[in-house]
Amino acid sequence: MTVTQITHHDLDGYGAATIVGAHVDVARIVHVPRYSDVGPVVEDELKRLNKAKASETLIMTDLGLESVAVKFIKSFAAMNRRREEAGALSADVDTGSARESASKQRHRLIVLDHHASSIGQLQEQGLEPTAVEGGANLMRFDLQDPDIVVLIDDGVCATRMAYVHRALYATREADGLEALVEAVDALDLWKKERPAFRGGLTLDEIFWDNVSNLVPIGHPWHDRFVGELLKAVSALLSAGASPAEIETQVGATRKAIVDGFLAGEPDDDRSLTTRMRIARVLARSTELFRPLSDGTLLSFGLDSGTFQRVSDLIMEGGGATRVMNVQRMGSVSLRSNNETALDGARKFRGGGHRDAAGGKLPSGSAFSLADALAQVEPVLNPPPPDPSASPFAALKGWKG
Numbered sequence: 161m162t163v164t165q166i167t168h169h170d171l172d173g174y175g176a177a178t179i180v181g182a183h184v185d186v187a188r189i190v191h192v193p194r195y196s197d198v199g200p201v202v203e204d205e206l207k208r209l210n211k212a213k214a215s216e217t218l219i220m221t222d223l224g225l226e227s228v229a230v231k232f233i234k235s236f237a238a239m240n241r242r243r244e245e246a247g248a249l250s251a252d253v254d255t256g257s258a259r260e261s262a263s264k265q266r267h268r269l270i271v272l273d274h275h276a277s278s279i280g281q282l283q284e285q286g287l288e289p290t291a292v293e294g295g296a297n298l299m300r301f302d303l304q305d306p307d308i309v310v311l312i313d314d315g316v317c318a319t320r321m322a323y324v325h326r327a328l329y330a331t332r333e334a335d336g337l338e339a340l341v342e343a344v345d346a347l348d349l350w351k352k353e354r355p356a357f358r359g360g361l362t363l364d365e366i367f368w369d370n371v372s373n374l375v376p377i378g379h380p381w382h383d384r385f386v387g388e389l390l391k392a393v394s395a396l397l398s399a400g401a402s403p404a405e406i407e408t409q410v411g412a413t414r415k416a417i418v419d420g421f422l423a424g425e426p427d428d429d430r431s432l433t434t435r436m437r438i439a440r441v442l443a444r445s446t447e448l449f450r451p452l453s454d455g456t457l458l459s460f461g462l463d464s465g466t467f468q469r470v471s472d473l474i475m476e477g478g479g480a481t482r483v484m485n486v487q488r489m490g491s492v493s494l495r496s497n498n499e500t501a502l503d504g505a506r507k508f509r510g511g512g513h514r515d516a517a518g519g520k521l522p523s524g525s526a527f528s529l530a531d532a533l534a535q536v537e538p539v540l541n542p543p544p545p546d547p548s549a550s551p552f553a554a555l556k557g558w559k560g
Contacts, residue, residue: 161217161268162187163329166201168222168318169193171360171367175319175344176221176272178387182334183326189383192223193488197527199228204530206235209267217268219329222318225271225278230285233271233310237303240266269308270328272321276314317348340394359397362406366393370414373463374438378448378529381421381441388417439466443473449483450533453541456482456504460529464493471495484540486532490521507539 163184167173169191177189190205192198209216218236223229243265279289282301289299289312297315309328313321323341339359345351347360367390375385392413396406415434421441422428428437442448448470449457457480459467471483475497482496482504492508494501499514510519522539526532 161215162212163217163219164188164190164205165219165221166190166192166198166205166223167220168224169371170222171364172317172319172344172348173222174367174371174383174386175317175340175390176322177383178340178390179319179322179326179337180219180221180329181383181387182337183330183332185331186219186383191377194527195224195226198223198226200527200531202229202232206232206239209236210239212267215265215267217270217329220269220271221273221322223273224275225273225281225312227281227285230281230287233269233303233308234285234287236267236269237305237308240305240307243267266307269310270325271308271310272318272325273312274314274316274318274321275312278312279314282310282312315349317345319344319348336391336395336398339398340390343394343397356397358403359394362397362403363390363393366406366410369410372461373466374414374418374435376442376448376462376466378460379442379445380447385417385421389414392417435465435469439469439473442466442470443477443479449474450529451480452484452533452537454482455480456484456540458529458533458536459483459485460526460532461486461488467493468495484536486521486526486536488526490524490526492519492521492536494518504540 163186165177165180165186165188167177167189173191177186180186190201192201205218209218220229225233246265279299282289287301287303289301292298292300292311295313298311298313301310301312303310311321311325316324320341323337339356340363342356343359343363345360346354346356347364351357367386370389371386375381393406393410396409401409418434418438419430422437425441427440430437448462449459452458457474459470462470462485467483467485471485472495474480474483475495481498482494482500484504485493492505492510494504494517496504496515501517502512502514505512505517505519508519508521510517512518521532521535523535526535
């Protein structure tokens with residue numbers, strides 16, 4: 161069964177993704193930095209799942225359930241009912257295959273959250289909690305659907321919830337994750353009295369220093385890289401290494417992970433820095449870039465250093481003459497090798513140099529590559545005016 165995870169863009173969200181990924185193969189992970197972005201993300205996911213023929217599993221972790229997320233959970237239950245009814249209608253009830261057909265149509269939803277505010281949001285929409293035996297703060301919300309599990313526990317972090325409740329999704333067991341769970345739990349709940357708190361601070365620093373500036377979100381290696389880095393640092397913590405000792409080993413640890421990823425790559429040059437080596441891979445990535453109608457390649461969320469290196473490699477290799485990057489907060493960067501970057505930037509109320517310029521999205525923000533593409537294309541390459549929309553269109557052909 162295909163598994164998708166939607167999780168928060170912080171240490172706890174990535175910790176939960178690392179735990180889930182250690183226990184089941186996850187086809188796609190969506191990271192949500194801002195709770196205001198949850199709405200568009202879950203709306204897109206509901207549309208996708210509605211069209212999916214085979215059953216899938218969606219795991220939501222550390223999202224802080226606002227009203228739009230609760231509405232999504234209820235809509236998920238309604239979708240399952242519709243899919244079950246459609247499956248039953250298409251099955252042969254006389255042979256008893258209706259139940260089997262319907263069960264194949266239904267999707268699974270697992271929600272693991274630890275925000276106290278989520279309880280009130282669920283209650284506001286008519287969902288009441290029931291205590292779960294063995295959990296001091298653990299509450300379960302019943303959607304009257306056996307394929308939907310909603311658990312809220314404000315006494316632990318999402319990483320620990322993913323670990324403790326792994327039986328809900330796991331297809332295999334994994335060892336050596338306890339130090340990661342303890343460190344993230346202490347840090348996320350800000351339990352300074354715990355021995356693991358200092359390790360949590362160390363993990364948090366390393367996480368933010370590396371989460372986006374080497375293997376960016378959107379590349380297939382992104383979650384593998386961050387997960388491997390978190391597990392490697394947690395192993396050092398478990399072995400008793402101090403924060404200062406770990407800090408000196410981060411570069412070598414990061415390099416070792418990238419060495420594994422690039423093993424067998426014919427054009428890998430180990431005399432270069434890790435970022436230089438990764439930039440070559442990113443420049444070939446079809447996942448990070450989308451072509452616009454004029455041939456410009458568009459990326460989303462790359463940090464400025466990565467974009468500078470990768471755009472140069474793309475243009476040097478003849479992949480495009482102009483490359484554009486949109487940040488989540490709406491800033492736009494353009495690079496070119498034919499003096500068209502400035503022309504593009506001016507359409508976004510910007511300026512700069514002929515081959516290096518920038519501007520701002522009219523809306524002020526974007527939440528994904530697809531969203532950025534939808535906003536950029538009509539501004540950079542506006543459609544030609546429709547002659548029929550002219551107030552003089554009715555006079556065409558008039559000979560009076």
